[in-house]
Every structure is written in structure tokens, then in C-alpha cells.
Amino acid sequence: MKIVGKKTGEHLAAGQSEDKRAEAELIRLCIAGERSAQERFYRTYCRPVAANLYRVLGDRNDLDDLVQEVFVIAFRGLPKFRQEARLSTWLYRICVNVALGRIRTKTRRPPPILKADPVEGDVRVSPESPQTLLEREESKARVYRLLEQISPKKRLVLYLHEIEGRDLKDIACLVGANPVTVRTRLFYGRKEFYKLLAEDDS
Amino acid sequence: MSLLQGKHLAGDELADLSRGRLGKAKAARARAHLGDCERCLQSEQRVLAGLEVMAELPKQEAPDLAWDHIGARVYWGTSSERRARERTSSTSGRRVRLGFFGLGAAAVVGSAVFWGLGTRVESSGAEIAVQSAPGPALDEGSAVAVPTSKPDAVVGAVVFAQGVVRARGQAAEQEFDLQVPVVAGAEFTTGTGRLVIQFGSSSAFRIAPNSTLSIDRFDSERIALRIVGQVDVDITRRLPGQEFAVVAGHHEVQVRGTAFRVDYSGGELGVLCIRGKVVVSDGDHGVHVPAGQRFEILQGLQDATLRALPIDAAALDALGRAMKMPMLAQWQPEGGIVASTAILEIESAADLGIAVDGDYIADGAFRLRASTGDHEVALVDRDGGIARGRVLHAGAGKRTQARLVLPSKPSLAGRALRKRQLTVAVANSPRTDRCLARLSKQGLLSGAYLSLEVGINKDGTQSYLNLLDSNLSPAIQACLRDVVDAQHLPKGSAASFRLRLSY
Numbered sequence: 001m002k003i004v005g006k007k008t009g010e011h012l013a014a015g016q017s018e019d020k021r022a023e024a025e026l027i028r029l030c031i032a033g034e035r036s037a038q039e040r041f042y043r044t045y046c047r048p049v050a051a052n053l054y055r056v057l058g059d060r061n062d063l064d065d066l067v068q069e070v071f072v073i074a075f076r077g078l079p080k081f082r083q084e085a086r087l088s089t090w091l092y093r094i095c096v097n098v099a100l101g102r103i104r105t106k107t108r109r110p111p112p113i114l115k116a117d118p119v120e121g122d123v124r125v126s127p128e129s130p131q132t133l134l135e136r137e138e139s140k141a142r143v144y145r146l147l148e149q150i151s152p153k154k155r156l157v158l159y160l161h162e163i164e165g166r167d168l169k170d171i172a173c174l175v176g177a178n179p180v181t182v183r184t185r186l187f188y189g190r191k192e193f194y195k196l197l198a199e200d201d202s
Numbered sequence: 203m204s205l206l207q208g209k210h211l212a213g214d215e216l217a218d219l220s221r222g223r224l225g226k227a228k229a230a231r232a233r234a235h236l237g238d239c240e241r242c243l244q245s246e247q248r249v250l251a252g253l254e255v256m257a258e259l260p261k262q263e264a265p266d267l268a269w270d271h272i273g274a275r276v277y278w279g280t281s282s283e284r285r286a287r288e289r290t291s292s293t294s295g296r297r298v299r300l301g302f303f304g305l306g307a308a309a310v311v312g313s314a315v316f317w318g319l320g321t322r323v324e325s326s327g328a329e330i331a332v333q334s335a336p337g338p339a340l341d342e343g344s345a346v347a348v349p350t351s352k353p354d355a356v357v358g359a360v361v362f363a364q365g366v367v368r369a370r371g372q373a374a375e376q377e378f379d380l381q382v383p384v385v386a387g388a389e390f391t392t393g394t395g396r397l398v399i400q401f402g403s404s405s406a407f408r409i410a411p412n413s414t415l416s417i418d419r420f421d422s423e424r425i426a427l428r429i430v431g432q433v434d435v436d437i438t439r440r441l442p443g444q445e446f447a448v449v450a451g452h453h454e455v456q457v458r459g460t461a462f463r464v465d466y467s468g469g470e471l472g473v474l475c476i477r478g479k480v481v482v483s484d485g486d487h488g489v490h491v492p493a494g495q496r497f498e499i500l501q502g503l504q505d506a507t508l509r510a511l512p513i514d515a516a517a518l519d520a521l522g523r524a525m526k527m528p529m530l531a532q533w534q535p536e537g538g539i540v541a542s543t544a545i546l547e548i549e550s551a552a553d554l555g556i557a558v559d560g561d562y563i564a565d566g567a568f569r570l571r572a573s574t575g576d577h578e579v580a581l582v583d584r585d586g587g588i589a590r591g592r593v594l595h596a597g598a599g600k601r602t603q604a605r606l607v608l609p610s611k612p613s614l615a616g617r618a619l620r621k622r623q624l625t626v627a628v629a630n631s632p633r634t635d636r637c638l639a640r641l642s643k644q645g646l647l648s649g650a651y652l653s654l655e656v657g658i659n660k661d662g663t664q665s666y667l668n669l670l671d672s673n674l675s676p677a678i679q680a681c682l683r684d685v686v687d688a689q690h691l692p693k694g695s696a697a698s699f700r701l702r703l704s705y
Contacts, residue, residue, distance in 0.1 A: 042273050042276060043269075043273075046269055046272065047269075048264070050264035050267055051264035055259055063265065065509065065511065068272050068276050071272075072276055075276065101514050104514045104516070105514045136255070136258075139251065139252075139255040140258070140259065142252075143255050143256060143259070163256050164260055178648065178649025179646045180641065180646050180647070180648075180649055180674065181649070184674070184675060187675060190214045190217070191212070193213070193214075194212070194213025194214040194249060195213040196213070197213055197248055197249050197252040198212075198246075198248055199248075200248060201244075201248065
């Protein structure tokens, strides 16, 4: 068992280093202005980037603009990317910062209406009734509506910790603050958010 | 509102209870309370429902977006060489052959361009025509069109100069002359300095450091400034039919009556609109940038698919303050302003800020054009307060000089000594370690800080102690504050200072 484990570990390590090499090559080609590489980069990460932004903001309004902003920043910053972290982690950090900017500038709007994605072709069969689905969407909208009442920095930290389950050091790295600051933001953010949640009877 | 304080359960305690994050004793007390309290039971139901939803949020997939369209916009926002190549190879001038993402063409024809799949569209003989908005074709260094009838010349005046600035034709060792009227053809280069040129009532532009601005046109029909570097423009009113534009490389920023900043360097253009509206045009397309928005072109040219993006509120506020320029309240359009006003040459000790007639102007040394008469000149301290100043009398066409020095204060040596004494005393106190023990144990101490404002009397006691800022929790802040408060220093000079305890 021990040998198998070791082999598996080596195999995994080899796979990871292969991924890193491919990633480094992709970055190199993108910086060199290779169009197919840039396209590959965009195609690989556009959906994860959009999903990250969507989850943080809970709002699909202007999502295309934000995705564009993330990639413009990414392409601009690629030559400075030192590859100490994975490309996906680096992109996630950009997403977080773009989302934070969006939260800060966002004017008050009616609560977001989260619509299910349009389904083309095969109709997905859901075991849940339309009524259940609607209630679920309303519950999500309620959570995001309450999150909107928290200040942007606290909201982001709260989201990353309470919803994504990231630890303080990870969050500190993502938002560019030290862990103590993050902890303080989280402390007050949790107090505010759960107070709202406990008192919200909508 | 906490159980620990003998009242109802707080929302975060309910969340911790349901996630099993409360200690055994606290959890037992919380459950006992829930058994008796209807209100907390209802709150718990709401929190549980919320937590259930929150657990699902990370599983949400991305909504379906127009990926090709976004890809095209990204590409156009970052590409440079391709557009430049197309510009030179374009035969009809306005038909652009494009290729990259060759998908979803029908959806975006007329406004978007595509990233093709590695093959340029022209190789297959296909072409996509991009609709063009009418506008002047601009090239760096191109001659300015000569109007048929000669319009009236506009004459401006330098109203503020600071640091190293030069006008075209000025010898290196020669001092920059504020008395020379500003007319078409003038060119200004700033080193470390900056210049403000007023050209009308409440209208002026400021050239930032390390920039070159030349005035291509300066008349009643058109004002055209060519910039390499950064220029801030504040226009309150234009003459009827007068155009105002800032030319930056291949782009022209056309003004609709506004305050804005143009930053053009290294082939990259940034336009930030604070008030009113501007249009950024490359001769083919025009992008409207309304108030509170920015537009950037990174090593490339814009397309109709690129949009202006909002500036965040804090940055907009800071920009609004930075855009404030010193201007003369009374303006004479015929150029008589230079002879009828005075120049104040003011310098502050230690590069402190200076206010003239109650308005902050700049730090350090500068020259300012002012109306004739008395002006109150004062130092601005680092907290923004205006210290008592002095009155300068300015005569028409004359230079009036002043040097401002802060009134004497306790010696820095004495203050530094007191600060060091207190820092050492706090660091050596065993209570400090106790305050920070928990944080240190969790490995979260690095980066923590506490800023205080302290006053020390001659006998070493503290006259006041204010907490300014910290990223520590309120309990640790209070603990450290008590440690500082307990310190009694030896006799010495009285001093007040800010103390930052960093870890």
C-alpha cells in the first residue's frame, strides 16, 4: 500500500508539474501576442471567471462588462505575473478585486432577480417543483439582498469565509490585506449579517 | 443581545451553534435558552434557512453570456500592433479586415470585431465592414486644417507655476516667464513641476509633471491641445460654436463642456471624466465618456464595442479634489490680464502646504498669478488646519515674494526622545505581551497596529491619550491603550505626538 501511495503521489506531482509547464507555456505565448494562445486562455477561463463574479455579486447585470474588465486586467498584467501561484488563483484574485470595485460603485437597485439559465436542446428534468425552485431563487435573492447591506470590504470577506469557506490567510492574500484586518472585518461582518438574517422575516 | 450577556442569542451565535462552532458550555446554554425563548427559536429558523441557501451558493454555474462578443471586446482592449497594421494596410481607409474569434458573426456585425481561429479572415476572401462614425482622421504630427476665415485668437495666461517647467524657445538656464501671454503655437514641457494656464472665465488646464503640451489651435473656433503626459481640463463655458479638443496620439478627446483628465503616455490613453461629457475619437469611432466614468486604451485603439467604465466613488471624490485649479476670478479676454495682475512668489519652510485667501494652493514653493490688492497667505498644517498667515500686497504687473516659516514648536529632539521613551516602556511591559498573547498564538500578529495620539507633561505624566486607528479587535485595542495609559515617563520636556505601535 505504501508503494502504491508513493507512486500515486509521484504520479500526481508529475501531473501537476506538467500542468504548470503547460500553463507557463500558455502565458509565454500570450505575452508574445500569439492569438491562438490568447484565445485559448480566454476560452479556458471565461466561464470560471464569470461564475466567480456571479457568485460574489449574485447579479448578472453588467456581468459581461466585468468579465471583460477581468480579462483586460489579466492580459495587461500577464508580463508581471511571477507564476508563484496558479494562474487560476491569480485570476480569482483579479475577480475579487473587480467584484469589490463593482460593489463599491454599484448604485442602489431593486433586489436582483436570479433567473435560471435558459436551457437549449434537452430539457433538464428537475425533481423539484416550479414552486420549490422559485422559493429557492427567492431565498438566494434574500441572502444577496442582506449582503448588500454590509459595507463592501466586510461583505467580500464575509462571502469568502462564510460562503466559500476560505481561511483567513487565504482571504488576506486575495483581498490584499493582512490577516488581522481580515479577521476584524469578518468579526463585524458576521455580527451584522447574521443579525440581519435572524431579524429578516421577508 | 448575546446569551453571554444574559439576553437573547445573537445572529452569529445562532449560526455558530448550528455549525457546531460554539464551545460545549456555550452550546448547552444556548440550547437551554432556545427551549424557553420563542423569539430566539424563530431567529434560529431564519438563520438555518439562510445557511442552507448559503451552502448552495458556491455551486452556482456561470450564466450564459455572449462569450464571443466579450472576447472581441477584450481583444480590442488589449491589442495594439494589429490595429496599427490594419491602419496602414487599409485600402479604402475605413474597411477593416479582422479576424480572431470567428464565431457568432451575425450577432455583432456592424459593432463588433472578431477573434478568428488563428486564420485571418482576409485569407479566405471574406471581409467584415465596421461601421464608422464620422470624425476627423488624426495622425500624430499632422497639420491642423486651416479655416477659411480667420477666427479671433484666444490669449491665455499662466496663473500657476511650480518646479521645473519650460516653454519652447526658453534657454535651459533661463527662468520660466509667467508674463509671456499664452497663444497658439506655444509648447510647454514640465519636469518635476506643473503649470496652470487659464484661458477664460473659470476655464483652465493644468499640465502635470513630466508632460509636454503644445497648443495647435487657440482661437474662437477651436482650441486644440496636443498632450504627451497628463493634462487636467476644467471648462465652464466656451464661446458659441467653439470646439475644444485634446489630441493624444491617434485619439482626440472632444469636449462637451466639462472637467476631465487625459493621460497619454507610452502609447496608452486614459480619459477620466469628472463633470459633463467627453467623446474619445480615433477618427473612426467615438466613445462617449459621461461624468464619473473612465475610458482606457492600452497600447491600441478603441472600437465601438469598448465602453466607458465607472470610476469608483472614493477615486472620483479624490479626483474631484485634485482637479481643483487656482484661477483668477476676473478675466479679460483680450490678453490684458498679464499686465493687470500680479505674481506672488511664495515659499514655505519644509515644503509645507500654502493657502492663499483661505484656499489651499500647493506645497513648497510656487508662483501664482493674483489680482491686485491684499492677499492673505498662510501655512496649512498636516492636519489640514490653516495657521495664522500674513498679508501680502500685490501691485499690477509686479512680483511680490514671501517665505513662510512655522511658528516655533517643541524641539523635535525632545519629542523624538519622549516618543522613544514611551515606545520602549510599552514594549517592555509584560502586560503588552498578555494583550497580544492570543493573537500571537494564532499567528495573526504580523501586520497588527494601533495608532495613538499622546500628550506628555514635563513631569512625565500623560496629559491626554486618544486612540486614532487600529486593525485590532476592540478588546485588544482597549488592553493596549490601558498599557500605554499606565506608563509614567521620567521628567523632561513636554511633548505631543502620534505613536504607532506596529507588530
